[in-house]
Amino acid sequence: MPTPLTGPLSPGTHTFEVDGVVQRYHVHGTGPVCIAHSGGPGVFWEYLRMPEVERQLTVVYPEPVGTGGSGRLPSHPHGYTRELYSRFLDALVDHLGVPRVHLLGHSHGGFVVQYHALRRPARVAGIVLYDSAPITGPEHGAEAMRMVQEFAVRHAGHPGLPEVLGALQGVSAISDDVEMTAALKGLLPAYFADYWGREEEFAPLRAAVAGTHISGLDEHLVPDLIDDRGQLGALTVPALVVAGRYDVVCGMRWAGELHELIPQSELVVLENSGHFGHLEEPGRFAEAVVGFVTARERVVPA
Numbered sequence: 001m002p003t004p005l006t007g008p009l010s011p012g013t014h015t016f017e018v019d020g021v022v023q024r025y026h027v028h029g030t031g032p033v034c035i036a037h038s039g040g041p042g043v044f045w046e047y048l049r050m051p052e053v054e055r056q057l058t059v060v061y062p063e064p065v066g067t068g069g070s071g072r073l074p075s076h077p078h079g080y081t082r083e084l085y086s087r088f089l090d091a092l093v094d095h096l097g098v099p100r101v102h103l104l105g106h107s108h109g110g111f112v113v114q115y116h117a118l119r120r121p122a123r124v125a126g127i128v129l130y131d132s133a134p135i136t137g138p139e140h141g142a143e144a145m146r147m148v149q150e151f152a153v154r155h156a157g158h159p160g161l162p163e164v165l166g167a168l169q170g171v172s173a174i175s176d177d178v179e180m181t182a183a184l185k186g187l188l189p190a191y192f193a194d195y196w197g198r199e200e201e202f203a204p205l206r207a208a209v210a211g212t213h214i215s216g217l218d219e220h221l222v223p224d225l226i227d228d229r230g231q232l233g234a235l236t237v238p239a240l241v242v243a244g245r246y247d248v249v250c251g252m253r254w255a256g257e258l259h260e261l262i263p264q265s266e267l268v269v270l271e272n273s274g275h276f277g278h279l280e281e282p283g284r285f286a287e288a289v290v291g292f293v294t295a296r297e298r299v300v301p302a
Helices: 082-096 108-119 138-154 161-169 177-191 196-208 252-261 282-299
Strands: 012-018 021-029 033-037 058-063 101-106 124-130 239-244 266-270
Touching: 012 082, 021 082, 033 082, 033 108, 058 082, 082 101, 082 108, 101 108, 101 282, 108 124, 124 282, 138 161, 138 252, 161 177, 177 196, 239 252, 239 282, 252 266, 266 282
Parallel strands: 033 058, 033 101, 101 124, 124 239, 239 266
Antiparallel strands: 012 021, 021 058
16 A cells, blocks of 8 residues: 655645745645646636546646735736746745656646746656647737637527626726636636536536736736747657647647647647536546656656
Protein backbone atom coordinates (compact mmCIF):
# COMPACT_ATOMS: atom_id res chain seq x y z
CA MET A 1 0.00 0.00 0.00
CA PRO A 2 1.52 3.41 -0.95
CA THR A 3 2.76 5.63 1.86
CA PRO A 4 0.54 8.74 2.23
CA LEU A 5 2.12 11.95 1.01
CA THR A 6 3.26 14.43 3.62
CA GLY A 7 4.56 17.99 3.57
CA PRO A 8 3.89 20.35 0.66
CA LEU A 9 2.21 17.59 -1.38
CA SER A 10 -0.05 16.22 1.35
CA PRO A 11 -3.77 16.34 0.47
CA GLY A 12 -5.54 19.54 1.41
CA THR A 13 -4.96 23.29 1.40
CA HIS A 14 -1.54 24.89 1.79
CA THR A 15 -0.03 28.38 1.81
CA PHE A 16 3.44 29.85 1.48
CA GLU A 17 4.81 33.27 0.58
CA VAL A 18 6.46 34.63 -2.54
CA ASP A 19 8.06 38.06 -2.11
CA GLY A 20 5.73 38.73 0.81
CA VAL A 21 2.57 37.72 -1.10
CA VAL A 22 0.59 34.67 0.03
CA GLN A 23 0.24 31.82 -2.48
CA ARG A 24 -2.50 29.34 -1.62
CA TYR A 25 -2.86 25.97 -3.35
CA HIS A 26 -4.79 22.72 -3.01
CA VAL A 27 -3.63 19.12 -3.45
CA HIS A 28 -5.96 16.32 -4.56
CA GLY A 29 -5.39 12.83 -5.90
CA THR A 30 -2.49 10.43 -6.15
CA GLY A 31 0.20 9.66 -8.71
CA PRO A 32 2.57 11.82 -10.79
CA VAL A 33 2.37 15.53 -10.02
CA CYS A 34 0.47 17.85 -12.36
CA ILE A 35 -0.05 21.53 -11.53
CA ALA A 36 -3.37 22.79 -12.92
CA HIS A 37 -3.45 26.56 -13.46
CA SER A 38 -6.99 27.94 -13.70
CA GLY A 39 -8.21 30.59 -16.11
CA GLY A 40 -9.77 34.02 -16.17
CA PRO A 41 -7.67 35.76 -15.16
CA GLY A 42 -9.51 36.00 -11.87
CA VAL A 43 -11.86 32.98 -11.95
CA PHE A 44 -11.81 31.08 -8.67
CA TRP A 45 -10.02 27.76 -9.00
CA GLU A 46 -12.81 25.39 -7.90
CA TYR A 47 -14.41 25.10 -11.34
CA LEU A 48 -11.28 23.27 -12.57
CA ARG A 49 -11.52 20.32 -10.16
CA MET A 50 -10.92 17.16 -12.18
CA PRO A 51 -11.92 14.13 -10.05
CA GLU A 52 -11.39 11.66 -12.89
CA VAL A 53 -7.84 12.92 -13.39
CA GLU A 54 -7.21 12.91 -9.64
CA ARG A 55 -7.77 9.15 -9.61
CA GLN A 56 -4.39 8.70 -11.29
CA LEU A 57 -2.50 11.97 -10.83
CA THR A 58 -1.65 14.20 -7.90
CA VAL A 59 -3.22 17.44 -9.06
CA VAL A 60 -2.00 20.68 -7.49
CA TYR A 61 -4.43 23.58 -7.97
CA PRO A 62 -2.89 26.99 -7.23
CA GLU A 63 -5.18 29.92 -6.59
CA PRO A 64 -3.46 32.40 -8.93
CA VAL A 65 -2.10 35.39 -7.06
CA GLY A 66 -4.73 38.14 -6.82
CA THR A 67 -7.55 35.58 -6.81
CA GLY A 68 -9.49 33.88 -4.03
CA GLY A 69 -7.44 33.12 -0.93
CA SER A 70 -4.07 34.09 -2.42
CA GLY A 71 -2.62 37.52 -1.75
CA ARG A 72 -3.04 40.63 -3.86
CA LEU A 73 -0.44 42.96 -5.30
CA PRO A 74 -0.21 46.55 -4.04
CA SER A 75 -1.14 47.55 -7.61
CA HIS A 76 -4.30 45.36 -7.63
CA PRO A 77 -6.26 44.96 -9.92
CA HIS A 78 -3.33 45.81 -12.21
CA GLY A 79 0.07 44.18 -12.61
CA TYR A 80 -0.98 40.55 -13.08
CA THR A 81 1.14 39.79 -16.12
CA ARG A 82 2.14 36.39 -17.44
CA GLU A 83 5.66 37.05 -16.17
CA LEU A 84 4.27 37.52 -12.66
CA TYR A 85 2.15 34.36 -12.83
CA SER A 86 5.15 32.45 -14.20
CA ARG A 87 7.33 33.58 -11.28
CA PHE A 88 4.71 32.37 -8.81
CA LEU A 89 4.41 29.11 -10.72
CA ASP A 90 8.18 28.63 -10.54
CA ALA A 91 8.10 29.33 -6.80
CA LEU A 92 5.34 26.73 -6.40
CA VAL A 93 7.37 24.07 -8.21
CA ASP A 94 10.32 24.90 -5.97
CA HIS A 95 8.13 24.76 -2.86
CA LEU A 96 6.72 21.35 -3.80
CA GLY A 97 10.23 19.94 -4.00
CA VAL A 98 9.55 17.88 -7.14
CA PRO A 99 12.39 17.92 -9.69
CA ARG A 100 10.05 17.97 -12.70
CA VAL A 101 6.29 18.45 -12.98
CA HIS A 102 3.64 18.50 -15.65
CA LEU A 103 1.70 21.72 -16.09
CA LEU A 104 -1.91 21.98 -17.22
CA GLY A 105 -3.24 25.42 -18.07
CA HIS A 106 -6.89 26.09 -18.81
CA SER A 107 -7.88 29.12 -20.91
CA HIS A 108 -5.82 32.06 -19.55
CA GLY A 109 -3.96 29.45 -17.52
CA GLY A 110 -2.87 27.97 -20.84
CA PHE A 111 -1.41 31.35 -21.81
CA VAL A 112 0.57 31.29 -18.56
CA VAL A 113 1.75 27.70 -18.98
CA GLN A 114 2.99 28.18 -22.55
CA TYR A 115 4.80 31.36 -21.48
CA HIS A 116 6.37 29.51 -18.57
CA ALA A 117 7.45 26.54 -20.70
CA LEU A 118 9.12 28.86 -23.18
CA ARG A 119 11.09 30.76 -20.53
CA ARG A 120 11.51 28.39 -17.59
CA PRO A 121 11.47 24.87 -19.07
CA ALA A 122 14.09 23.23 -16.84
CA ARG A 123 11.66 21.60 -14.39
CA VAL A 124 8.78 21.09 -16.82
CA ALA A 125 8.23 17.48 -17.93
CA GLY A 126 5.37 18.38 -20.26
CA ILE A 127 2.47 20.79 -20.71
CA VAL A 128 -1.24 20.44 -21.38
CA LEU A 129 -2.68 23.48 -23.14
CA TYR A 130 -6.37 23.10 -22.43
CA ASP A 131 -8.59 25.50 -24.37
CA SER A 132 -5.71 27.90 -24.91
CA ALA A 133 -4.59 30.07 -27.85
CA PRO A 134 -1.36 31.54 -29.23
CA ILE A 135 -2.67 35.14 -29.15
CA THR A 136 -5.05 37.57 -27.51
CA GLY A 137 -6.20 40.98 -28.73
CA PRO A 138 -8.48 42.02 -31.61
CA GLU A 139 -7.96 38.91 -33.75
CA HIS A 140 -8.77 36.63 -30.83
CA GLY A 141 -11.77 38.77 -29.89
CA ALA A 142 -13.17 38.66 -33.41
CA GLU A 143 -12.96 34.86 -33.49
CA ALA A 144 -14.68 34.65 -30.10
CA MET A 145 -17.53 36.83 -31.39
CA ARG A 146 -17.89 34.59 -34.43
CA MET A 147 -18.19 31.56 -32.14
CA VAL A 148 -20.71 33.37 -29.91
CA GLN A 149 -22.81 34.08 -32.99
CA GLU A 150 -22.76 30.37 -33.84
CA PHE A 151 -23.80 29.63 -30.26
CA ALA A 152 -26.69 32.11 -30.58
CA VAL A 153 -27.86 30.47 -33.82
CA ARG A 154 -27.77 27.00 -32.26
CA HIS A 155 -29.85 28.21 -29.31
CA ALA A 156 -32.08 30.72 -31.08
CA GLY A 157 -35.37 31.11 -29.27
CA HIS A 158 -34.18 29.75 -25.94
CA PRO A 159 -35.43 32.00 -23.10
CA GLY A 160 -31.99 32.05 -21.48
CA LEU A 161 -30.16 33.38 -24.54
CA PRO A 162 -30.85 37.14 -23.99
CA GLU A 163 -29.27 36.96 -20.52
CA VAL A 164 -26.10 35.40 -21.94
CA LEU A 165 -25.81 37.98 -24.73
CA GLY A 166 -26.50 40.81 -22.28
CA ALA A 167 -23.74 39.58 -19.97
CA LEU A 168 -21.36 39.48 -22.91
CA GLN A 169 -22.10 43.11 -23.77
CA GLY A 170 -21.23 44.15 -20.23
CA VAL A 171 -17.85 42.42 -19.98
CA SER A 172 -15.82 45.46 -21.03
CA ALA A 173 -17.35 47.54 -18.21
CA ILE A 174 -16.40 45.18 -15.35
CA SER A 175 -14.65 47.13 -12.60
CA ASP A 176 -15.02 45.10 -9.38
CA ASP A 177 -15.39 41.58 -8.01
CA VAL A 178 -19.18 41.73 -7.79
CA GLU A 179 -19.49 42.63 -11.46
CA MET A 180 -16.94 39.95 -12.40
CA THR A 181 -18.91 37.26 -10.59
CA ALA A 182 -22.20 38.42 -12.12
CA ALA A 183 -20.69 38.34 -15.60
CA LEU A 184 -19.38 34.80 -15.09
CA LYS A 185 -22.80 33.56 -13.99
CA GLY A 186 -24.46 35.28 -16.94
CA LEU A 187 -22.01 33.99 -19.52
CA LEU A 188 -21.66 30.44 -18.28
CA PRO A 189 -24.18 28.74 -20.60
CA ALA A 190 -22.16 29.89 -23.62
CA TYR A 191 -19.14 28.04 -22.24
CA PHE A 192 -20.81 24.64 -22.66
CA ALA A 193 -21.73 22.70 -25.78
CA ASP A 194 -25.24 22.12 -24.41
CA TYR A 195 -25.70 23.81 -21.03
CA TRP A 196 -29.49 23.97 -21.21
CA GLY A 197 -29.76 20.35 -22.29
CA ARG A 198 -27.81 19.36 -19.14
CA GLU A 199 -28.87 22.25 -16.90
CA GLU A 200 -29.65 20.14 -13.86
CA GLU A 201 -26.09 18.80 -13.98
CA PHE A 202 -24.33 22.15 -14.50
CA ALA A 203 -26.58 24.60 -12.63
CA PRO A 204 -24.68 24.11 -9.32
CA LEU A 205 -21.51 25.32 -11.01
CA ARG A 206 -23.29 28.39 -12.32
CA ALA A 207 -24.59 29.16 -8.85
CA ALA A 208 -21.16 28.73 -7.25
CA VAL A 209 -18.81 30.29 -9.81
CA ALA A 210 -17.07 33.45 -8.63
CA GLY A 211 -14.19 35.65 -9.65
CA THR A 212 -11.92 38.55 -8.83
CA HIS A 213 -11.66 41.52 -11.16
CA ILE A 214 -8.20 41.50 -12.78
CA SER A 215 -7.73 44.37 -15.22
CA GLY A 216 -5.42 42.72 -17.77
CA LEU A 217 -3.13 45.75 -17.51
CA ASP A 218 0.43 45.71 -16.20
CA GLU A 219 1.62 47.94 -13.36
CA HIS A 220 2.07 50.77 -15.88
CA LEU A 221 -1.53 50.32 -17.10
CA VAL A 222 -0.38 48.83 -20.42
CA PRO A 223 -2.40 45.84 -21.75
CA ASP A 224 -0.60 42.52 -21.30
CA LEU A 225 -1.34 41.34 -24.84
CA ILE A 226 -0.17 37.95 -26.08
CA ASP A 227 1.30 36.78 -29.37
CA ASP A 228 3.38 33.62 -28.99
CA ARG A 229 3.17 32.58 -32.63
CA GLY A 230 6.79 33.50 -33.34
CA GLN A 231 8.11 31.60 -30.32
CA LEU A 232 6.13 28.37 -30.02
CA GLY A 233 8.27 26.68 -32.65
CA ALA A 234 11.13 26.81 -30.15
CA LEU A 235 9.21 25.01 -27.41
CA THR A 236 11.36 22.14 -26.12
CA VAL A 237 8.95 20.32 -23.80
CA PRO A 238 6.29 17.80 -24.88
CA ALA A 239 2.87 19.37 -25.36
CA LEU A 240 -0.71 18.15 -25.49
CA VAL A 241 -3.35 20.49 -26.90
CA VAL A 242 -6.92 19.79 -25.74
CA ALA A 243 -9.91 21.68 -27.11
CA GLY A 244 -13.69 21.48 -27.11
CA ARG A 245 -15.39 21.49 -30.50
CA TYR A 246 -17.89 24.15 -29.38
CA ASP A 247 -15.58 26.35 -27.30
CA VAL A 248 -16.49 30.00 -27.89
CA VAL A 249 -13.47 31.37 -25.98
CA CYS A 250 -10.44 29.47 -27.30
CA GLY A 251 -11.92 27.31 -30.00
CA MET A 252 -10.78 24.98 -32.74
CA ARG A 253 -9.02 27.62 -34.80
CA TRP A 254 -6.58 28.29 -31.96
CA ALA A 255 -6.15 24.63 -31.05
CA GLY A 256 -5.19 23.96 -34.66
CA GLU A 257 -2.69 26.81 -34.66
CA LEU A 258 -1.10 25.67 -31.39
CA HIS A 259 -0.82 22.11 -32.69
CA GLU A 260 0.74 23.31 -35.95
CA LEU A 261 3.16 25.71 -34.27
CA ILE A 262 4.44 23.44 -31.46
CA PRO A 263 6.87 20.76 -32.64
CA GLN A 264 5.58 17.19 -32.22
CA SER A 265 2.59 18.30 -30.17
CA GLU A 266 -0.46 16.08 -29.73
CA LEU A 267 -4.02 17.29 -30.35
CA VAL A 268 -7.18 15.94 -28.71
CA VAL A 269 -10.58 17.32 -29.71
CA LEU A 270 -13.50 16.82 -27.35
CA GLU A 271 -16.34 16.56 -29.83
CA ASN A 272 -19.19 17.18 -27.39
CA SER A 273 -17.65 19.95 -25.29
CA GLY A 274 -17.34 23.69 -25.11
CA HIS A 275 -14.90 25.44 -22.77
CA PHE A 276 -15.32 22.95 -19.92
CA GLY A 277 -14.48 19.55 -21.36
CA HIS A 278 -13.32 18.27 -17.98
CA LEU A 279 -16.98 18.58 -16.90
CA GLU A 280 -18.73 17.80 -20.18
CA GLU A 281 -16.64 14.76 -21.17
CA PRO A 282 -14.73 13.91 -17.98
CA GLY A 283 -13.80 10.38 -19.01
CA ARG A 284 -12.41 11.33 -22.41
CA PHE A 285 -10.64 14.34 -20.92
CA ALA A 286 -9.02 12.29 -18.16
CA GLU A 287 -7.99 9.59 -20.62
CA ALA A 288 -6.15 12.17 -22.73
CA VAL A 289 -4.45 14.02 -19.86
CA VAL A 290 -3.51 10.98 -17.79
CA GLY A 291 -2.27 9.13 -20.88
CA PHE A 292 -0.05 12.05 -21.84
CA VAL A 293 1.39 12.50 -18.35
CA THR A 294 2.02 8.83 -17.63
CA ALA A 295 3.69 8.34 -21.02
CA ARG A 296 6.08 11.19 -20.18
CA GLU A 297 6.71 9.76 -16.72
CA ARG A 298 7.91 6.51 -18.31
CA VAL A 299 10.49 8.23 -20.49
CA VAL A 300 11.49 11.33 -18.48
CA PRO A 301 13.71 10.66 -15.44
CA ALA A 302 12.50 12.15 -12.16
